[in-house]
Amino acid sequence: MQRRVVITGFGFVSSLALDREGTWKAMLAGLHGLRRQTKLDLPLEPAQTAAEVDLPAGAGAGPRATFCERMARVALAEALGTSRGLDGLDPRRVGVFQGAGTSGMPIAETYLQARMAGRWPGAAEAVYQTPAVVTDVLAAELGALGPRSTVMNACSSSLLALGQAFERIAGGALDLALAGAAEGLCRTTYAGFASLKAMDPQPNRPFSRDRAGLNLGEASAQFLLEPLEQARRRGAVIFAEVLGYGASMDAHHPTAPHPEGDGAARAMEMALRMARLDPAEVDLVSAHGTATPANDGAETTAIKRALGTAAARVSVTSSKSQFGHTLGAAGAVGAGVAVLALRDQVVSPTLRLVDPDPSCDLDCTPFQAKERRIRAALVNAFAFGGNNVSLALRHWEGA
Amino acid sequence: MSGDLGLVVTGVGLVLPCGDGLEAARASWTSRTPAFQTLPDSVGQGRGAVCAAFDPAGIIPPMQLRRLDRPSRFAWAAVHRALRDAGLDPRALGDRIGLAVSTLTAGSEASEAFMRPYFAKGPEGASPMVFPNCVANAPSGHVALAFGIKGPSSTQLDRENAFFAALDQARWWLETGMVDAVLVMGTDGLFPLLVELLQRTGLAARHGDPHAHGATGLLPGEGAQAFVVERSEAARARGARVRARILGLASASEATEGPGDRRAALARAMREVLGATTPGAWIAGANGHPRLDAVEAGLGGDFPGLPPPAHPKALWGELCGAGGQLMAAALLGSPGSVLISAPASFGSQFAALLETL
Numbered sequence: 125m126q127r128r129v130v131i132t133g134f135g136f137v138s139s140l141a142l143d144r145e146g147t148w149k150a151m152l153a154g155l156h157g158l159r160r161q162t163k164l165d166l167p168l169e170p171a172q173t174a175a176e177v178d179l180p181a182g183a184g185a186g187p188r189a190t191f192c193e194r195m196a197r198v199a200l201a202e203a204l205g206t207s208r209g210l211d212g213l214d215p216r217r218v219g220v221f222q223g224a225g226t227s228g229m230p231i232a233e234t235y236l237q238a239r240m241a242g243r244w245p246g247a248a249e250a251v252y253q254t255p256a257v258v259t260d261v262l263a264a265e266l267g268a269l270g271p272r273s274t275v276m277n278a279c280s281s282s283l284l285a286l287g288q289a290f291e292r293i294a295g296g297a298l299d300l301a302l303a304g305a306a307e308g309l310c311r312t313t314y315a316g317f318a319s320l321k322a323m324d325p326q327p328n329r330p331f332s333r334d335r336a337g338l339n340l341g342e343a344s345a346q347f348l349l350e351p352l353e354q355a356r357r358r359g360a361v362i363f364a365e366v367l368g369y370g371a372s373m374d375a376h377h378p379t380a381p382h383p384e385g386d387g388a389a390r391a392m393e394m395a396l397r398m399a400r401l402d403p404a405e406v407d408l409v410s411a412h413g414t415a416t417p418a419n420d421g422a423e424t425t426a427i428k429r430a431l432g433t434a435a436a437r438v439s440v441t442s443s444k445s446q447f448g449h450t451l452g453a454a455g456a457v458g459a460g461v462a463v464l465a466l467r468d469q470v471v472s473p474t475l476r477l478v479d480p481d482p483s484c485d486l487d488c489t490p491f492q493a494k495e496r497r498i499r500a501a502l503v504n505a506f507a508f509g510g511n512n513v514s515l516a517l518r519h520w521e522g523a
Numbered sequence: 524m525s526g527d528l529g530l531v532v533t534g535v536g537l538v539l540p541c542g543d544g545l546e547a548a549r550a551s552w553t554s555r556t557p558a559f560q561t562l563p564d565s566v567g568q569g570r571g572a573v574c575a576a577f578d579p580a581g582i583i584p585p586m587q588l589r590r591l592d593r594p595s596r597f598a599w600a601a602v603h604r605a606l607r608d609a610g611l612d613p614r615a616l617g618d619r620i621g622l623a624v625s626t627l628t629a630g631s632e633a634s635e636a637f638m639r640p641y642f643a644k645g646p647e648g649a650s651p652m653v654f655p656n657c658v659a660n661a662p663s664g665h666v667a668l669a670f671g672i673k674g675p676s677s678t679q680l681d682r683e684n685a686f687f688a689a690l691d692q693a694r695w696w697l698e699t700g701m702v703d704a705v706l707v708m709g710t711d712g713l714f715p716l717l718v719e720l721l722q723r724t725g726l727a728a729r730h731g732d733p734h735a736h737g738a739t740g741l742l743p744g745e746g747a748q749a750f751v752v753e754r755s756e757a758a759r760a761r762g763a764r765v766r767a768r769i770l771g772l773a774s775a776s777e778a779t780e781g782p783g784d785r786r787a788a789l790a791r792a793m794r795e796v797l798g799a800t801t802p803g804a805w806i807a808g809a810n811g812h813p814r815l816d817a818v819e820a821g822l823g824g825d826f827p828g829l830p831p832p833a834h835p836k837a838l839w840g841e842l843c844g845a846g847g848q849l850m851a852a853a854l855l856g857s858p859g860s861v862l863i864s865a866p867a868s869f870g871s872q873f874a875a876l877l878e879t880l
Contacts, residue, residue, distance in 0.1 A: 168645040216775065216791075224680065229634065236635060236716065237642050247723035254627075255659075255680045260870050264778055269788070271774045272871045273688055276630075276659035276680050284677055291695050312634055315641050316654035371675030371701075372618050373667040378655045387673065390618050394701070508655055509664020511676050 132360035133348030135202030139175035151472040152493040171323035175341030175448035195344035196306035218268040223281025223305035225452020228253035278507035283455025287369035306344035307453035328415035330442035331484035341448025345456035367516040370394025374510025385426025391512035392430035399516035403434040408501040410462040413442025421483035445475035455505030462501040533763040534609025534751030536601040540572035552855040567718025572744035572840035593712025594629040597747035598662035605749035614671040621674035625685035625845040630659040632714035684865035686846030687873035709847020710747035733811025741810040744840020748847035771796030771876035782817040789872035796876040803859035807832035810841040818866035
């Protein structure tokens with residue numbers, strides 16, 4: 125059985141706003157959430173620019189809730205708000221799929237630092253705040269009794285989680301799935317990317333000739349996926365249709381992408397095949413677009429290989445220019461941007477693209493949002509270990 | 524039988540505290556000899572099941588060995604053995620072979636190794652060589668690079684039974700035709716801070732070895748278990764030897780998290796895979812800690828005719844592949860149907876049914 129799958133709920137917490145429409149409005153207005161970071165005590169790091177989420181006290185609160193849990197709860201509440209309720213669904217056929225990145229790292233860092241100082245801090249939190257906690261919290265909120273999955277594929281985690289949710293609903297195993305991620309700043313990733321010389325002290329510049337690396341960011345994006353026929357019966361709002369996904373490994377280098385974008389191209393080609401999409405139908409690529417020297421050129425090459433001549437007329441955008449790199453949540457954030465672009469038929473801009481790199485010679489939507497016909501979109505997320513995921517989405521016309 | 528997923532296991536590669544390879548594991552399992560010992564200082568203080576005899580010589584080039592953390596080393600060796608056992612060359616399959624990994628510890632030891640000098644010296648203490656190993660999917664990246672695996676990859680961290688979440692992902696990739704084969708693997712490595720945390724939270728048993736029932740804590744273990752899983756017809760077409768058929772795989776969870784709820788969820792998963800089948804063997808996931816053991820306690824009474832459970836974690840410890848050790852044990856006994864119950868202290872409970880050949 126192969127069922128059509130649609131997105132009927134979408135919650136978004138970002139450095140621009142704590143809700144979906146506020147975030148989207150700010151993006152289209154050319155705003156970004158990057159600023160001097162305030163949450164991490166890293167005075168010696170030269171790069172201090174990040175995109176932080178300011179949650180009001182009490183927002184998303186739960187017993188001993190971490191920051192990621194709180195963001196995820198707020199995003200889930202918004203996603204449920206558009207879903208018109210889940211009454212009548214069998215909770216055993218409701219699953220939760222989450223990507224994770226930094227997860228419990230801040231707690232582990234605090235424990236390690238205390239031990240190095242000769243203190244014996246409480247150990248329980250460091251053990252129990254595993255990446256699966258957010259998945260379990262969301263499942264409990266949702267009343268889901270079906271499968272749960274916590275993916276840690278670094279920066280492609282949440283896009284793979286979306287792919288997992290899609291295939292289980294399309295295959296008839298589930299009637300509803302929550303998929304997404306929540307990611308906060310932590311010192312390990314901050315120091316890590318800095319050690320790789322991959323952090324730009326200034327706001328990042330995807331696809332620019334002088335791009336100098338990424339900024340880190342915080343966000344949560346949560347989606348409800350369900351079969352089309354069920355969504356119609358329930359009268360649910362439909363944001364977009366999920367058509368398929370592809371995933372691949374570069375088998376090239378532990379951190380650097382394949383210079384010709386081989387694995388990334390194969391992931392996109394796989395997504396197109398599963399989606400039964402002609403490359404000419406793809407009007408938008410929500411790119412991984414990290415603004416690192418290695419990624420953006422390789423991704424451009426990969427898009428050209430996957431889309432062929434159709435690449436010349438596709439719009440590309442990198443939401444890293446607004447939200448920084450949200451690591452485990454980056455795929456879900458990129459998907460969110462594509463979903464809203466498909467809904468409103470407008471591409472959000474890639475900011476600060478003053479001097480495009482000749483090796484990034486696609487239409488990368490510099491500065492300003494662009495209204496255009498968007499029939500289908502690809503969303504890319506790539507990760508350490510040469511791990512690539514691409515998701516195919518289609519504009520919902522009510523057909 | 525309850526059914527047949529149409530999937531088979533055609534290759535097995537094991538790195539366990541009892542030794543490397545299938546025969547060492549079989550000897551340990553048959554004799555029910557626990558592998559627990561006083562841990563070496565390099566791994567931690569206390570008792571556990573460490574892969575003391577692990578020998579990567581001839582498998583991992585020395586230059587590469589230095590760059591790998593323990594979970595990645597174990598993973599590399601286990602995959603090497605599994606591919607050889609299956610007679611499969613991933614490079615010939617291109618992106619038609621995937622990698623589904625489970626772990627509870629990958630990335631953690633490297634994170635400590637990265638942050639300890641950072642906290643001591645600031646940015647100049649941070650090693651760009653160590654940071655790439657801080658991610659949980661580092662083993663999958665290293666394995667993909669070493670063996671030329673170019674298909675999809677997923678690393679699952681779903682608690683003590685994450686291996687079965689990885690197996691479930693492999694099933695979807697195979698059923699949808701995305702790939703022709705998947706390496707399903709669990710891998711974990713012990714390190715001092717982890718062992719300390721387990722002891723300080725009372726999760727780890729302080730004295731003696733865990734007993735599956737009536738004990739007060741788990742003993743940690745490490746290792747990797749890799750399995751080549753293919754569709755039956757694909758395996759048949761290439762003349763592969765089949766080690767086991769996968770007849771059923773199910774997971775269930777409860778909205779609340781009391782012991783009774785987790786037990787009910789596990790029973791639901793077991794019922795789904797068993798149907799009317801009475802298996803010849805039952806591999807159980809109890810680890811000696813009351814929280815996890817309570818999930819399985821008394822379940823035998825709910826399933827008349829179920830044989831007494833056998834407990835791999837009482838030999839090789841908890842962690843140790845995040846449930847991969849259960850799958851390994853299932854393949855080591857007499858041929859026949861084997862039920863695996865794979866409980867977790869929170870979240871999804873898994874059950875699987877195999878027919879070993």
